[in-house]
Amino acid sequence: MKVKKITELDSLKYLKGYGIDYITKEGNSAYWELVSRAGIERLESEIFQGKVYTDGAMIVASDKAREHLVMIREYRVSAGKYLYMFPAGLIDDGEQIEQASIREFKEETGLTFSPVSISTPRYVSVGIVNERVNVAYGYYSGTASTAYQTEHEEAEIIFVDREKANQILEHEEISIRSALILEHFFKLNVFIDG
Structure with a gap:
């Protein structure tokens, strides 16, 4: 792209x-x-x-040993470059957030997602948009594939361990939401994790 x-x-x-x-x-x-x-x-x-809506889901999927997270390195037109982020997407009409997270994860990674917990909807950038997403947490299984991505998606599937997370945080472009989750999951923030 x-x-x-x-x-x-x-x-x-x-x-x-x-x-x-x-x-x-x-x-x-x-x-x-x-x-x-x-x-x-x-x-x-x-x-x-005071009504609360959701526009979609961001999916944080781990292996059962909790040693790897699935991320994508995706070309984002709005940035004109590749960024690391967690798979995410919009909810379809009539779809529940669990269904959206399973569908979007499959489309972006080819993997199966088994949700364990879903956050409440939260704003993504409240200064310029009223968009909210839920974060879906759970486990992945299967074999990674880009075969389900649309022509508008150009994303490499990455299995991130603690060492890779540290490398991404120090040297790569990453969305703030994804960076905070990586820091928290792998305990890489010296201020928070002491």
């Missing part, structure tokens, strides 16, 4: 832009902009009624 050019857009095809007028703690009028995958009804229900 390769990025050809970047164009400024006045409207978006897959995302919707919203302006939010609000009052600051000092009583002044202010304005905030964000994008969303969903319509205004969802955004209003989140803000005015």
Whole structure:
């Protein structure tokens, strides 16, 4: 994959832009902009009624010995480069989060995912988008394959042990969510793990 050019857009095809007028703690009028995958009804229900939605899942899969995690090294068009991250994807209409995590994991890695626990939906980047995802934790089995990836996915499947995790964290591009999980799982953060 390769990025050809970047164009400024006045409207978006897959995302919707919203302006939010609000009052600051000092009583002044202010304005905030964000994008969303969903319509205004969802955004209003989140803000005015406190409703919680999920857009998809990020999958953290370990072997039974808890020595390896499955990650992907995927080309991300928005960055124009490869990044290490955990498999993730959007939930389909009518799908439960467990089903979405199993399906997305299979599509991205060819492996079978057996969920053990699912987090509550959490924001991915609350400063610019209202997207939330659940983190699905569990075990993987089977043989890795890229055969289920779409033409829009270019991802290498990586089995990460503690040494590889340390190398990724020190020398590679990685999403912040994935970095924090690697640090926590392998106890690599000297501040947190002492």
